[in-house]
Structures are given as C-alpha cells and as structure tokens.
C-alpha cells in the first residue's frame with residue numbers, strides 16, 4: 246500500500262482520528278512539545294495565519310493582541326479547535342483550506358505559524374512556498390517540526406519504519422524539515438534542534 250496519500254486521503258484520516266488526537270497531544274506533552282510550542286509562539290506578532298491548526302494545540306500560547314486566522318483541511322479536527330478557542334475566549338477566524346493552495350493574497354500576514362505538519366503535507370515544498378507567499382516582507386514564518394533524527398541509530402530506525410509509520414496518518418517522520426524550508430526559498434534566521442535532533446524550531450523569513 247502506497248503511503249503517498251492525497252490531501253483528500255489525509256483529510257479523511259484526520260477526520261476519522263480527530264476524537265483520538267487528544268491522546269497524541271498527551272504523548273507530545275510527555276516528551277516536552279508543550280514547552281517547544283510556548284517558546285515558538287512567544288515570537289508571534291500582529292496578524293497571524295496558523296496553517297493546519299489541527300485541534301488547536303497552539304492556541305493557549307498565543308500572545309495577547311494577535312489577530313488569528315486558522316486553516317486546516319479536516320472539519321473534524323477544526324471542530325475541536327473551535328471548541329478550544331471558545332474555551333480560551335479567543336476570537337479566531339477558522340477556514341477549511343488546503344495548505345498547498347492558500348486562498349489569501351500575497352504578503353497578507355505578519356506571522357505564519359505551522360507546527361508538526363511538514364511531515365504530513367503531501368507536497369511540503371508547495372505548502373512552505375505558500376506560507377512564504379502570504380507572509381509580508383519583514384514578517385516571520387515560525388515552524389515547529391519533527392524530522393529524521395541526527396542520531397545515527399534513531400535515524401536508521403525511522404528509515405526502516407517509515408512506511409509502517411506513514412500508513413497510519415500520513416506522517417513521514419524521516420523528512421528533513423530544514424532542507425525543505427530552504428528548498429521552498431525561505432531563509433532560516435534562527436533554528437534550534439532538540440530531542441535527539443528530531444524536533445526543529447525554525448524562524449524563517
């Protein structure tokens with residue numbers, strides 16, 4: 246079975262597993278992802294686009310005063326995100342949209358955020374090019390991504406298990422986020438790798 250899923254197939258997978266995503270968030274919390282989200286989102290300002298917002302795991306960490314638009318392809322994931330925004334008292338503009346064809350004008354946002362998604366986009370370079378396009382000159386694209394570990398053994402394990410892992414939710418865990426960012430024409434200005442080199446915080450312009 247090919248794990249090169251289309252966006253429609255990814256949408257279906259996330260719709261089906263949205264109710265179980267809270268469990269995945271707990272695993273992420275356990276390995277320290279919450280702290281990484283908080284660190285990244287401190288750098289947000291102005292008008293913000295969050296691409297592939299999922300269930301809204303980033304929402305608690307946005308600084309006050311941001312004007313947030315959030316997009317995702319999965320209505321079920323977005324429903325959970327809407328509930329979370331309501332609980333947090335956040336007024337977010339939600340739109341169902343494919344990250345690879347964003348329906349916004351060029352240079353529309355001050356900050357573009359995407360977390361734990363470059364692994365899943367069917368065409369990650371297309372999605373990153375879109376983020377670059379809708380971010381204003383002088384703005385920031387902020388990414389928190391996971392990829393192939395720089396630990397030889399862990400990286401090898403990810404390679405061997407790539408297909409089995411990707412079969413579940415289309416997550417290609419041995420992609421190289423930094424290389425993809427550069428291939429998309431973004432210019433990383435601050436990067437940090439943690440957790441066996443698996444997680445990348447990337448601030449790009």
Ligand SMILES: C[S@@+](CC[C@H](N)C(=O)[O-])C[C@H]1O[C@@H](n2cnc3c(N)ncnc32)[C@H](O)[C@@H]1O
Pocket residue numbers: 252255256259296297298299300301302303316317318319322342343344345359360361362365366367
């Ligand atoms: C692993 S979840 C990450 C969610 C969230 N960003 C987070 O940090 O928890 C991946 C999300 O990407 C969304 N997604 C995948 N491909 C997409 C695309 N082409 N356009 C928009 N959303 C997409 C999925 O629906 C899902 O909500």
